[in-house]
Amino acid sequence: MKLGFYPGCSLEGASREYNESVQAVAEKLGIELVSIPDWNCCGATAAHNLDKELSLSLPARNLALAEEAGLTELVVPCAACYSRFTVTQHELLHDNAMHKKVNEIIGKEYKGTLRILNVIQFIEEYIIDKLEDNMKFEINKKVACYYGCLLVRPNKILNFDRTEDPQTMDVVMKKLGADSIDWAFKTECCGAGFSVSFTEAVGRLSGKIIEDASHRGAEALVVACPMCHSNLDMRRPAMDKYNGKKIDTPVIYITQAIGLALGIDRKKLGLNRHFVPVKLDNFKPYVKKEVVVENTQIMEEI
Template structure:
């Protein structure tokens, strides 16, 4: 199984552990991720507040690069896969804009100096969770587990960018998604039910409105503890940053005590698969994530 892979800016910088764990776990599952050549930033949560056309154009270029890769290998489906929820959201928005306005697609292709016969329009943008949730892959996940993570009582936090707007992303169930829950159960995690899995953490306001981050992310941390969780599992670098990096500051602002490790779902898969490099990924976390796993 092979895909085009768009890591995005964050996975090549502050969320490097998400990128490394994504690649290692995919290799273990015999999934080949071919990183797009010369990809660019998707625009994340900031570009669309400045210019809708700019935001669509940034993500559109990556889509067209993936279409070129598909055109070069017509015998194989090279759908475009992302681990980052923000990249996924912006890519789906751009792809939807192409469907609604074919003229916009032609305009961007002309701007990028790409001819129509150089691309295939048959690719689909997918989040890595969608790939892993396919029946064939889930069966492999069960088989690859060497160390069930039975010590973890976790809540899965999807955030808002994966599931909304549902009409565009079409990801799982917008109110009660289960893809990550099912995946984590497959590696032995005790997944707890909670009603905050698609609430917003504050996203990119962490630099300008930390008070809002403290309120929104603080609520998530509090509710996770009240649900009986000893950790939170995420699929978004923004969510991870706000809940992990800002956790001490949030505790000080809210007057609460937190000590909740925040894991990327791919990191835990790596631990469960007994991938040797997995402990190194966790060293980047602000809140100690190794002791809970007894690494």
């Protein structure tokens, strides 16, 4: 099976463990991820604040290249890239004049035929059904799924999960045997791009998130966004300062959690790269059984 893949800058740099875990899981389950040839920046954080045409043209070029390469589905693990791609697709398909203009700018014809998948959708469609046959361990831990802002917003365009109190990651984690807790900070802001310019704000915002999760007994936070991860992991000293105590709850990518359940080597999943050490171990060996997914009803409602 062959799927298009857009890594974006994070997955090649600060969040390479995300990339490593996505690739490792895909490889284990026989899914081939094909990177878009000659891909460029998605325009996240800066472009859409400065220039609308630029902010649409950057993702549009990537999408057009993917179409040219004959891809029909594109996996975009980074939540920011995913947001830019889906918003671009939506805007161009609803604005003929802009669509024409962007085509001229990128010198290619963007058709809008691609299906863009975030990592959760990728898991739901290509991974979740294969888990039962491939799982070696149950992630028998209490985890807090953290969605952040970009994965589920804007709801009108994405039409994915519910904006407040989303559930899709929880469903995946429950399938892995985890006890995913009901908590209050699933979509609260992590501080995002203030990581560098105003670290103290990240300390406060991410601090509240990590404090609530650990207060409720979560042994790990599970994320699907490199920005969220780097804030929650890398800025832990600022958070500890804000909280007035040290919290060592690790933050892992959902693909790393899947990798652990599949028995993939921790190093291959990049678990050694985190600032907050990931000590999770002693997983229960998985015995195939009928797994009752409690949240199916909520999923249907979405």
